[in-house]
Amino acid sequence: ETGVTQTPRHLVMGMTNKKSLKCEQHLGHNAMYWYKQSAKKPLELMFVYNFKEQTENNSVPSRFSPECPNSSHLFLHLHTLQPEDSALYLCASSQDDEGDTQYFGPGTRLTVL
Amino acid sequence: QKEVEQDPGPLSVPEGAIVSLNCTYSNSAFQYFMWYRQYSRKGPELLMYTYSSGNKEDGRFTAQVDKSSKYISLFIRDSQPSDSATYLCVTASGSARQLTFGSGTQLTVLP
Numbered sequence: 001e002t003g004v005t006q007t008p009r010h011l012v013m014g015m016t017n018k019k020s021l022k023c024e025q026h027l028g029h030n031a032m033y034w035y036k037q038s039a040k041k042p043l044e045l046m047f048v049y050n051f052k053e054q055t056e057n058n059s060v061p062s063r064f065s066p067e068c069p070n071s072s073h074l075f076l077h078l079h080t081l082q083p084e085d086s087a088l089y090l091c092a093s094s095q096d097d098e099g100d101t102q103y104f105g106p107g108t109r110l111t112v113l
Numbered sequence: 114q115k116e117v118e119q120d121p122g123p124l125s126v127p128e129g130a131i132v133s134l135n136c137t138y139s140n141s142a143f144q145y146f147m148w149y150r151q152y153s154r155k156g157p158e159l160l161m162y163t164y165s166s167g168n169k170e171d172g173r174f175t176a177q178v179d180k181s182s183k184y185i186s187l188f189i190r191d192s193q194p195s196d197s198a199t200y201l202c203v204t205a206s207g208s209a210r211q212l213t214f215g216s217g218t219q220l221t222v223l224p
Contacts, residue, residue, distance in 0.1 A: 004156070040121060040216055041216055042115070042117065042213075042214040042215055042216045042217075043157075043201070043214040045212070090156050090157070092156070098207075101147075101159055101162065102159075102212065103158075103159075104149075104156030104157045104158065105156050106154065106155050106156050107155075107156050
């Protein structure tokens, strides 16, 4: 595996379900990010982790819960989501959170019914 | 007002055409300017990066920044069908935590 991988690639869930998105980076980076991409809208930064510590929470609702057990793995735990949370969720990594170049995974297409 | 404005398109051009993609931004603190390309069903990938006014060329791609007018452009020469993607204009004031994305311009190059 190279670059940034994300699983699953597609997820359909009900509003009462609990699910998790997984991201793994194979680039030796120390910073990881979660973004939300909705149709026709700019990418919205959700969370930033640097050396496993959360350094940014962009006023994200508590139904989204991130977890970063180490610098290579990032999770986004989902519970009691709303239909408006349906979007493409992108993970990215960079050398650290002061660098400018981010490398993105392919995303998880989430549909909330 | 959005911090980074992009014409969403869609833009369709014939193969071989010169493509011009444009962005405007409002925050004078932005110092770094990037173009990301996003193919369908893929994540964005960095295409061009610059931190000063002027032109930067990489093969068929030229990025142009005019800080005085807060205007960013990407030119694609001899466009190919493989250039069909959404192009995201991105700015940063200094930290990767502070990337600001435009909403993207969808480009289709017709064979």
